[in-house]
Amino acid sequence: MPAKTLEDLFIHALSDVYSAEKQLTKALPKMARGATNPELAGAFQTHLEETHGQIERIDQVVEAEGLKLKRIKCAAMEGLVEEGGEVIEEFEKGAVRDAGLIAAAQKVEHYEIATYGTLCALAKHLGLKTAAKLLHETLLEEKATDEKLTKFAQMDINEAAKAASK
Template sequence: MARTTIEDLFIHELSDVYSAEKQITKALPRMARAATNPLLADAFKAHLEETQGQIERIDQLVEASGLKLKRMKCVAMEGLVEESKELIDEIEKGAVLDAGLIGAAQKVEHYEIASYGTLIAMAKHLGLKEAVSLLKATLVEEKATDEKLSKIAEQGGNQAATMSS
């Protein structure tokens, strides 16, 4: 489908982030199992629950606005998920892997923060007030997860990795 209007672009971007969130629900349990820092493992588990709620919000938005999502795969998220798999396969379980997983997770969060910020701007332009509200709630969660990951890294996740090398 050609993206010739802001609405077309909004539907495309929303479909893309929907795919991204679905992919994350598959990656987070793997990342939680690979983490040795209990705070990090718990953060991944908590974000999995949050992500499921974010998917529900997108479903709500679609239903309320009468939009129809496109079936597509977010290739950007596919690449980010693949990076986390490579880390898990290539690095021995421990502090270094935990540091890598924090970085991988923050790349995901930054992608999502950019995506939701863009969607909010488009929804405002399209006058989709309920969509703006739902998307803002998700953006707040994504930013909070990014902050939580930074705190885990600063509280020793990355420090332990430095000491073990």
């Protein structure tokens, strides 16, 4: 029987992002190892810790609102993680790979920002105040990570990649 309620949509989206975050916990250590810039590698490690916290927050949402997640695999994150892996495989270690890893990570962040923004809106419409608050915390973290990645790119990594390309 197809799902048809707004709550069904919320549970599906929450289940999907739970899968996405789980996939990310496996991808971030690879990205950290693949990075040349130690600050970028550290940022990936920091985001791994945040991601574990975001998974815990989803667990809190499920418990607080009495929800049951579906066992699904986030196809979007699977593709984004694969793209990050391709950067590691196709570019030798150095500034160009770091620039590619930043681009791949920002694609992930933009996906997560869109997803958590949607979840916050759905939670508000459904009157799930605890869920809305917890999901908003994660949304703010994802936006902060995206801004941090932009600063890395603008500060010196893209310039170093340009110099390495000559």
